[in-house]
Amino acid sequence: MPKQKTHKGTKKRFRLTASGKAKHRSAGTSHLAARMSSKRKRQLRGTTVSATVESKMVIKALCGNSY
Structure with a gap:
């Protein structure tokens, strides 16, 4: 099977x-x-965690690797 x-x-x-x-x-x-x-600019700083449903698709696309 291919990777x-x-x-x-x-x-x-x-x-x-x-x-x-x-x-x-x-x-x-x-x-x-x-x-x-x-206030809006301040709240948009940094990173956020995506929704659970979206996370599943992201994890599949990344093949479990974190970059």
């Missing part, structure tokens, strides 16, 4: 935590932040 390949787009956007959840950067932080309130 399962890692999905490269998912690899660039997600990381797995030690417990197996998927971390990602908050959406809407790249540009056009001048129109946002300071």
